[in-house]
Structure formats: C-alpha cells, structure tokens
Amino acid sequence: MRTFTGIKASSGLAKGEVYLKKKDKIEVDYTKIDAVRVELEIERLEKTRQQVKRQLEEIKEKTACKVGVEEAAIFQAHLLLLDDPELIPAVKEKIRKDKFCAEFAVSKVIEGYQEIFRAMEDEYIKARMADLEDVKNRILRALSGTAETCGMLTKPVVLVAEDLSPSETAMLDLQYVKGMVTEKGSHVSHTAILARSLGIPAVVGAGEGLLAGLKEGEIVIVDGDNGKVIFAPGETVLQEYEQKIKQEEKWRTGLSRYRELETRTKDGKRVKVAGNAGGVKDVDRIIEQGGEGIGLYRTEFIFLDRRDPPSEEEQFEIYREALEKIYPREVVIRTLDIGGDKSVKCVDLPLEENPFLGYRGIRNYLDSSEIYRPQLRALIRASVYGNLKIMFPMISTLEEIRRIKAAVKEVTEMLREEEIAFTPHLELGIMIEVPSAALMAREMADEVDFFSIGSNDLIQYTMAADRINPKVSCLHSPYHPSVLRIIKMAVDAAHERRIWAGFCGEAASDLLLVPFLLGIGLDEFSVSAGAILPLKEAIAGWDSQRASELAKNILEMSTGEQVKEYLLKVAVIKR
Numbered sequence: 001m002r003t004f005t006g007i008k009a010s011s012g013l014a015k016g017e018v019y020l021k022k023k024d025k026i027e028v029d030y031t032k033i034d035a036v037r038v039e040l041e042i043e044r045l046e047k048t049r050q051q052v053k054r055q056l057e058e059i060k061e062k063t064a065c066k067v068g069v070e071e072a073a074i075f076q077a078h079l080l081l082l083d084d085p086e087l088i089p090a091v092k093e094k095i096r097k098d099k100f101c102a103e104f105a106v107s108k109v110i111e112g113y114q115e116i117f118r119a120m121e122d123e124y125i126k127a128r129m130a131d132l133e134d135v136k137n138r139i140l141r142a143l144s145g146t147a148e149t150c151g152m153l154t155k156p157v158v159l160v161a162e163d164l165s166p167s168e169t170a171m172l173d174l175q176y177v178k179g180m181v182t183e184k185g186s187h188v189s190h191t192a193i194l195a196r197s198l199g200i201p202a203v204v205g206a207g208e209g210l211l212a213g214l215k216e217g218e219i220v221i222v223d224g225d226n227g228k229v230i231f232a233p234g235e236t237v238l239q240e241y242e243q244k245i246k247q248e249e250k251w252r253t254g255l256s257r258y259r260e261l262e263t264r265t266k267d268g269k270r271v272k273v274a275g276n277a278g279g280v281k282d283v284d285r286i287i288e289q290g291g292e293g294i295g296l297y298r299t300e301f302i303f304l305d306r307r308d309p310p311s312e313e314e315q316f317e318i319y320r321e322a323l324e325k326i327y328p329r330e331v332v333i334r335t336l337d338i339g340g341d342k343s344v345k346c347v348d349l350p351l352e353e354n355p356f357l358g359y360r361g362i363r364n365y366l367d368s369s370e371i372y373r374p375q376l377r378a379l380i381r382a383s384v385y386g387n388l389k390i391m392f393p394m395i396s397t398l399e400e401i402r403r404i405k406a407a408v409k410e411v412t413e414m415l416r417e418e419e420i421a422f423t424p425h426l427e428l429g430i431m432i433e434v435p436s437a438a439l440m441a442r443e444m445a446d447e448v449d450f451f452s453i454g455s456n457d458l459i460q461y462t463m464a465a466d467r468i469n470p471k472v473s474c475l476h477s478p479y480h481p482s483v484l485r486i487i488k489m490a491v492d493a494a495h496e497r498r499i500w501a502g503f504c505g506e507a508a509s510d511l512l513l514v515p516f517l518l519g520i521g522l523d524e525f526s527v528s529a530g531a532i533l534p535l536k537e538a539i540a541g542w543d544s545q546r547a548s549e550l551a552k553n554i555l556e557m558s559t560g561e562q563v564k565e566y567l568l569k570v571a572v573i574k575r
C-alpha cells in the first residue's frame with residue numbers, strides 16, 4: 001500500500017484501476033537541409049500548419065460540446081498561436097536562414113519563446129508556456145506523422161499522470177474516467193478545473209515519486225475530500241473505502257429528490273440556491289442539478305483567447321440563450337471582470353506591479369466605452385428574453401456606482417432612441433469583494449438593488465492574502481472571524497435598506513458554513529453546478545432559529561481555528 005497526499009482538486013471518492021497516461025515521446029529530427037529543399041520544407045510546414053488548425057477546430061468543437069465553452073477556449077488560444085504574426089514566420093525564417101528542417105526549426109523557435117517566458121513570474125504567462133508546449137508537440141507530431149496516444153479508454157479507470165495538458169484531456173473519453181491524480185498541478189491547473197466542472201474526484205500536485213513503481217491496472221483509491229491517494233490498498237482500507245463509496249453513491253442518488261424542490265430551511269424559511277456559470281454548457285448543468293436560477297454568470301470567458309472583443313450581436317445571442325434556457329428563473333450576469341489574475345488578449349491592460357490592487361474589474365471597465373457600451377447594450381437588449389439582473393464587480397466606492405448608473409442610463413437612452421425593445425428598471429447589483437464596500441454597505445445599498453458577496457476576493461483583501469499563492473493559503477480562510485464579521489456587516493446593511501444579499505464566492509459551497517450564512521439571514525447561495533444538490537440538502541436540514549443562535553456564538557469568537565472547530569462540532573453533513 002502506498003499513500004500520497006496532494007491538493008484537494010475535486011471532492012468525492014473513487015476506486016478503480018490505474019490508467020497511466022505517459023507523456024508522448026516525440027522524436028525530433030535535428031537534420032539540416034540543402035538550399036534547394038528550403039522552399040519545399042516551408043511548404044511542408046505550411047501544409048502541417050493547416051492540418052493542425054483543422055485538428056484544433058475539431059477538438060475545440062468537441063470540447064465545447066462535451067465539456068463547455070470555457071474549456072474549449074484554450075484551443076482557440078492554440079489556433080491563435082498558429083496564426084500569430086511572429087511565430088510561424090520566425091520558424092520559416094529559421095528554415096531559410098539556418099537551413100534547419102521544419103521539425104528542428106519549430107523546436108528551436110518555440111523553445112526560444114519558452115526560455116523567455118520561463119524567466120517570468122506571472123501565472124498567466126506560465127499558462128501560455130503550457131499552450132506553447134502543446135502547440136509545439138502537436139506540430140511536431142503532425143510533421144512526423146505520429147499519432148496521439150490517448151483516448152483509448154474502453155473501461156472505467158482512474159487516470160494517473162505527471163500532469164495533463166488541455167489537448168490530452170480533450171482526447172480522453174471522459175465517461176470512463178472515475179478519478180484523476182496528477183503528480184504536478186495546483187488548485188487552478190487545467191486538470192483541477194476540468195475535474196471540478198465534471199464532478200470527477202481528483203487530487204493534483206501529489207508530488208514526486210507518485211509515478212515511480214506504479215503498475216498499470218493496480219487498484220487506486222482517490223479521496224478528493226481529503227486530498228489522499230492510496231495505491232494497492234490493504235484489505236481493511238479497501239473495505240473501509242468501498243463502504244464509504246457505497247454510502248456516497250446512495251447519498252448522491254438520494255439527493256435527486258431536492259432537484260425540483262424550492263429550498264427551505266426545516267422551519268420553512270425560503271433560501272435560494274442558484275448556480276455559477278461561465279458559459280451555456282454550465283447553464284444546462286445548473287438546470288439539470290436543480291439550480292433555482294443563476295447567481296453569477298461570469299462573462300470573462302466570452303472575451304477569452306480572441307484577438308478582438310466579441311461584438312454586441314455575438315454577446316446578445318449568448319446572453320439571450322442563457323436567459324431563455326433557464327426562464328422563468330432569474331439570471332445575474334456580471335459585467336466583464338478582468339485585471340488581477342485574469343487577462344484577456346483582446347483588451348490591452350498595462351502590466352502592473354500589484355495587479356490585484358490595480359486596474360481591475362470596474363476600474364478598467366468604466367474607462368473603456370468600447371467595452372462597456374456593446375456589453376451593456378447586448379445585456380439590456382437581451383433583457384426582454386428572460387429575467388435579467390446585471391451585476392458589477394470590484395466596487396470600492398460610491399462614485400463607481402454612480403458612474404455605472406450613468407453608463408446604464410446612457411445605453412438605455414440610446415436603445416430608446418433607436419426604438420429597440422428592453423425591459424425597463426432592470427435590477428442592478430454589486431459584488432461585495434472589497435472591504436471598503438462592506439464598510440460603506442448601507443450607503444451602497446441605497447444605490448443598488450442587490451449585493452452578492454464575492455468571498456474569493458473579499459477574503460484576499462480582508463486578510464491581505466493572495467487568493468492564488470499557496471504560501472498564504474492558510475490565511476485565505478473563510479472561517480476567520482474578521483471575514484465572517486465583514487460578511488455579516490454587508491448582509492445586515494442590505495436588509496436594513498431592504499435589498500437582498502447573495503453569496504457567489506467559492507465559500508458558498510462549503511457545507512460547514514451553511515449554519516453561519518443561514519444564521520445571518522443570507523437570501524441566496526450561488527455555487528458551481530455540482531455543489532447545488534448537496535447545498536439544497538444541507539439547508540433543508542437546518543432550523544433558521546438555531547442557525548441564528550449559532551451565528552451569534554460564532555461572531556463572538558476570536559480565531560479561525562476556534563470557528564472551524566465549532567462548525568465541525570455542530571455540523572450535520574450527511575456524507
């Protein structure tokens with residue numbers, strides 16, 4: 001029996017046979033060519049580029065269909081690399097000047113770019129490194145006629161790999177993947193994101209040594225709840241997990257009874273459980289999982305990995321589709337939220353020393369009428385097709401809210417003049433993600449129709465702890481009393497001023513926090529599709545009076561540890 005501990009990337013338990021995904025070995029031809037072959041070699045490269053583009057188009061379509069548009073966007077990025085005005089011309093130049101064969105030239109040029117990127121700290125740039133590697137391998141494989149060795153799954157397995165590239169995961173027949181384990185990777189790596197969105201239990205970053213001595217076909221247990229991986233488990237451990245897996249299956253089957261139910265606490269208090277979406281595929285999953293609306297529709301993915309921003313028309317169709325699909329339930333669509341760790345190629349933002357404290361969210365949005373005008377026009381036009389609410393991110397001052405309202409007014413007047421239909425008096429809300437917004441929540445509540453707490457950012461700004469830096473992940477905790485008090489402050493202010501308060505950060509799906517959030521009177525939880533049913537069940541198990549007493553006790557506590565211990569003690573988590 002060999003046990004490894006890694007990062008909890010996607011919750012749940014799985015047991016199965018190991019399928020080891022080895023890195024494809026590509027033999028690169030390092031020969032030089034005669035001058036007479038130069039043009040032929042360039043032609044061969046160009047043909048390969050076209051062939052790879054067709055492959056990528058196909059994979060993109062397949063991924064959009066099977067997994068979702070956000071996941072498919074990565075292949076759009078690869079397509080853009082193949083059309084990059086510098087990349088392929090640089091390879092051709094290398095063939096011409098140095099008489100390298102196409103394979104040699106592709107490797108040399110891309111490795112040169114990778115060398116430059118490697119020296120940079122930026123997470124986004126690092127992600128681009130992986131894209132370059134993927135594109136390089138794809139071109140080299142096509143040049144040498146080597147097939148990709150993945151996707152041959154014919155029975156259920158647990159996938160084990162050093163790391164998985166987007167292309168590799170796209171080639172897999174995911175219906176057979178019961179669990180995923182990788183040696184490398186972080187909570188935000190491609191494998192982790194994919195596993196969460198598909199509800200596949202996963203542990204990533206399980207560390208060196210994971211693959212050593214691994215036998216294809218041996219039994220492995222993936223414990224995504226505790227970040228544990230057990231290879232060749234002993235009889236007792238195996239039986240213990242088999243029992244747990246059975247219980248989990250039973251529990252999951254039982255959850256389906258909440259699908260059609262309106263969420264209420266034991267004593268009948270209505271609380272809404274909505275879903276977080278990044279694209280239309282998520283909307284389908286939210287409906288399938290019994291979501292009572294969409295509490296956060298992130299629009300960043302529509303802008304991702306493309307050279308020009310999406311047009312008003314393109315956006316209009318996307319928003320309209322979401323609104324129509326989930327009608328009559330409500331959809332909160334958030335305006336473009338870039339900057340910080342999120343960058344999109346089609347909007348040029350300056351490089352900053354402290355991007356999380358810089359030109360992010362509403363701060364750059366309102367400065368760019370070429371971005372906000374088409375988006376607001378598309379949203380407001382789409383309003384007649386469903387129940388739309390518009391939400392604005394990263395608000396830190398009242399002036400920003402006033403500017404938002406002026407922008408909405410400007411756009412509505414334009415539409416009225418053009419005699420284009422829209423729903424008047426749309427609800428406008430803001431995300432509470434910055435402590436200054438929570439501290440000024442009463443005044444802010446007078447200006448808007450709802451709040452939604454974005455704990456991912458609110459915690460990072462309250463605790464001054466980067467949300468993506470594993471070194472300070474202990475500080476980025478939703479249990480800290482300062483975080484809980486600031487959340488309470490925002491919810492209280494909303495209710496005092498008679499508007500509703502939702503919660504759409506990751507912590508909304510933490511079942512331990514349910515009594516606290518119910519106890520302070522939260523009106524709506526918004527979580528990823530896979531978390532909807534467990535949350536509906538958890539809420540139904542609490543009495544709102546008891547939850548409010550517990551919340552009072554929690555608000556008296558002075559450390560995060562104390563809060564977590566208390567929540568664990570009172571928890572009624574069923575699985």
Ligand code: PEP
Binds near residue numbers: 298337433456457504
């Ligand atoms: C948040 O900050 O909690 C949030 C939901 O926004 P995002 O994660 O997109 O920054």
Ligand code: MG
Binds near residue numbers: 433454456
């Ligand atoms: Mg945020």
